Amino acid sequence: MISVIGAGAFGTALAVALSRDGDPVTLWARDPDDVALMQDKRENGKRLAGVSLPASLHVTAQIEEAAQAQTMLIAVPMQALGDLLDTPAPFMGRTLVACSKGVDLRTGLGPADVIARKVPDALAAVLTGPSFAIDIASGLPTALTLACGDEPAGTEIQHDIATPNLRLYLSTDVAGAQLGGALKNVMALAAGIAIGAGLGESARASAITRGFAEMKRFADIRGARPETLNGLSGLGDLILTCTSEKSRNYRAGLALGRGEPVPGGTVEGVATAHAVTRLAAEAGIEMPLTAMVDALLNGETTLPRAVEGLLARPLIKE
Ligand SMILES: NC(=O)C1=CN([C@@H]2O[C@H](COP(=O)(O)OP(=O)(O)OC[C@H]3O[C@@H](n4cnc5c(N)ncnc54)[C@H](OP(=O)(O)O)[C@@H]3O)[C@@H](O)[C@H]2O)C=CC1
Numbered sequence: 654m655i656s657v658i659g660a661g662a663f664g665t666a667l668a669v670a671l672s673r674d675g676d677p678v679t680l681w682a683r684d685p686d687d688v689a690l691m692q693d694k695r696e697n698g699k700r701l702a703g704v705s706l707p708a709s710l711h712v713t714a715q716i717e718e719a720a721q722a723q724t725m726l727i728a729v730p731m732q733a734l735g736d737l738l739d740t741p742a743p744f745m746g747r748t749l750v751a752c753s754k755g756v757d758l759r760t761g762l763g764p765a766d767v768i769a770r771k772v773p774d775a776l777a778a779v780l781t782g783p784s785f786a787i788d789i790a791s792g793l794p795t796a797l798t799l800a801c802g803d804e805p806a807g808t809e810i811q812h813d814i815a816t817p818n819l820r821l822y823l824s825t826d827v828a829g830a831q832l833g834g835a836l837k838n839v840m841a842l843a844a845g846i847a848i849g850a851g852l853g854e855s856a857r858a859s860a861i862t863r864g865f866a867e868m869k870r871f872a873d874i875r876g877a878r879p880e881t882l883n884g885l886s887g888l889g890d891l892i893l894t895c896t897s898e899k900s901r902n903y904r905a906g907l908a909l910g911r912g913e914p915v916p917g918g919t920v921e922g923v924a925t926a927h928a929v930t931r932l933a934a935e936a937g938i939e940m941p942l943t944a945m946v947d948a949l950l951n952g953e954t955t956l957p958r959a960v961e962g963l964l965a966r967p968l969i970k971e
């Protein structure tokens with residue numbers, strides 16, 4: 654049996670997709686009132702309105718019920734993951750599949766690393782790649798990366814989670830998979846800024862391409878394999894998120910570029926830009942786009958100054 658921890662848009666979408674064919678799935682939400690409403694309406698009106706919850710999907714606010722599953726997909730925002738696992742009992746000895754995309758501000762770790770640190774006896778894996786919650790919930794074809802350091806165990810998880818419309822590719826590069834998903838959100842902010850500020854689609858294409866170079870540079874120093882960044886978890890998700898207004902990170906970038914307030918809610922790239930700017934500086938590598946996004950978000954620069962600074966950088970080899 655599978656359970657999903659966190660009934661946001663993504664957790665709900667995964668739970669719907671995995672239970673659609675009648676398989677029992679438990680979805681855990683922290684708020685009992687939300688759970689009562691979901692049970693009553695058979696819909697998560699707060700986070701994924703318009704999608705019916707299949708009959709075999711059980712919603713609960715009791716973490717012990719979710720812990721009856723051997724495989725638990727954890728889909729809470731990145732900055733909430735560490736706190737959630739501070740009560741490790743329900744998660745011990747389980748297979749924990751991290752679905753968050755980001756870098757933990759406090760530790761600089763990715764989601765699988767946070768799991769490994771907080772629940773050392775669990776088997777940690779990462780599910781990531783190009784996938785809007787609504788696409789998954791609607792049963793549209795989606796291909797994702799399932800990364801697990803233990804290849805035989807990863808193969809089992811891959812087969813447990815895959816559905817006819819949710820195709821999973823296996824990787825053993827956990828570091829690369831979790832970084833691709835985190836860093837592409839920062840680049841989606843940059844791409845949105847370019848369009849929002851009226852810099853044009855050519856500028857956005859440059860931001861995506863040079864952003865990808867930054868992603869690979871950072872991933873390299875964190876021990877990721879280059880081919881992982883070229884796959885679904887890196888390039889695949891970068892393309893999706895930098896080109897679609899369904900992305901919250903891209904929309905936040907659009908707002909920033911237009912000089913409007915950045916919308917609230919789960920915009921993972923904001924904290925990731927901050928964490929990665931610090932980590933890159935400590936490691937002595939250049940990440941100019943990431944640093945620009947972070948500085949703009951923090952009000953440390955203005956858009957004209959940021960663009961001028963990027964264009965005035967020394968001319969280098971590609
Ligand atoms: N939406 C998408 O298309 C995709 C999202 N993701 C990733 O999934 C993660 C979650 O995103 P998403 O589902 O969209 O976010 P949402 O904003 O839709 O929902 C966040 C959910 O997390 C819950 N939550 C927040 N803090 C805690 C906490 N401390 N303990 C328990 N639950 C908590 C919220 O509960 P409450 O309602 O009570 O506040 C809410 O149910 C992110 O890292 C995101 O990058 C990955 C792929 C696609």
Ligand SMILES: O=C(CO)COP(=O)(O)O
Nearest residue numbers: 782783784785900901902
């Ligand atoms: O990760 C996602 C798609 O793969 C969702 O992107 P946003 O968090 O920007 O909405």
